Structures are given as C-alpha cells and as structure tokens.
Amino acid sequence: MRVLMLTTFDLDEYVYAALRAGAGGFLLKDTPPGDLPAAIRVVASGEAPLAPTVTRRLIVGFSRLPEPARPVARELGGITGRERDVLALIARGLSNAEIAGHLTLSLATVKTHVGRLLGKLGARDRAQLVIVAYETGLVAAARPPR
Structure with missing residues (x-):
C-alpha cells in the first residue's frame, strides 16, 4: 500500500513521522485541488511528491546533520x-x-x-x-x- 499524507499542519515533526511510517509523499491542504489526483498517481507509481516548503526544510535539515560516522x-x-x-x-x-x-x-x-x-x-x-x-x-x- 502507498500512502500520501495530506495535512493542514506544516510541521517538521509531522513530515518526519509520516516518512518514517512509510508515507510516500507529504502535501499540505493548500495544494491546488487539480494537483491532488496527479500526486496520488505519482505516489502509486513509487515516486515521492513533497510540498515545496517541506522539500526545502528537509534539504536544510539534512545539510545541518553531522557527517555520517559510517563509511x-x-x-x-x-x-x-x-x-x-x-x-x-x-x-x-x-x-x-x-x-x-x-x-x-x-x-x-x-x-x-x-x-x-x-x-x-x-x-x-x-x-x-x-x-x-x-x-x-x-x-x-x-x-x-x-
């Protein structure tokens, strides 16, 4: 089963929790209605749509992580x-x-x-x-x- 998280809450902890739980994408309720069917198809095909604000924060969050300890x-x-x-x-x-x-x-x-x-x-x-x-x-x- 593939899951697309759609929420009004633009909070990092919700994004991380949804992705850790296996969500294939994360969109906010202000996503234009016409984009939702396309996002559902994208998740069903194995891609991962993310709201633009979420994507930017994920990238910034990863950039602040220390270098990985494992080779x-x-x-x-x-x-x-x-x-x-x-x-x-x-x-x-x-x-x-x-x-x-x-x-x-x-x-x-x-x-x-x-x-x-x-x-x-x-x-x-x-x-x-x-x-x-x-x-x-x-x-x-x-x-x-x-």
Whole structure:
C-alpha cells in the first residue's frame, strides 16, 4: 500500500513521522485541488511528491546533520556503480525519465535499477532511497550561506 499524507499542519515533526511510517509523499491542504489526483498517481507509481516548503526544510535539515560516522562503502557495498549513479540522481530529485536522459539509458533500464535499489537497500519507495543516499553520505545537501 502507498500512502500520501495530506495535512493542514506544516510541521517538521509531522513530515518526519509520516516518512518514517512509510508515507510516500507529504502535501499540505493548500495544494491546488487539480494537483491532488496527479500526486496520488505519482505516489502509486513509487515516486515521492513533497510540498515545496517541506522539500526545502528537509534539504536544510539534512545539510545541518553531522557527517555520517559510517563509511559509504560499507553501507552501499552491495550496489553496482551504475546503481550508485542512479541513487545519487534519485536523491537529487530527478524522475526516471530525467535519469534516463542524464545517464543515456532507456527508461526500462532505469526502472530496473530503481527496483534493484529498492530491494538491495530494503527501501519501500523513492523517499526512503533519498534518505539512504543522504544518511550514507553518497550525496550531501548544499550548505546554505551563513
């Protein structure tokens, strides 16, 4: 089952709790009504729509985390170099089609890589793949200027 969280509460703790509980996306009730059916389809296909304000705060939050204590190689040792490339692009927010274009791969090949990443990393959806990519240090959020 895939879940899209829709709430009036734009609070970080709600976002984190929903994502930890397995929600595939998080939108606020001020999302335009026409965008909701598309968001439902996106979650059903395994993508992870997030409200723009939520996305920005997640990135800022990750950028403030200390460097991971565990080496990347140990955490991601079971994935191939190409899967690592795909995971990094997923973490940057690219769609399957965009990844295919960026890496000069077919859409079917990208979908295969995504499926293998989900299985190898024990992730339920793309949102969890993004978390793994950041937690292992494969990608790092840009530090905001101070």
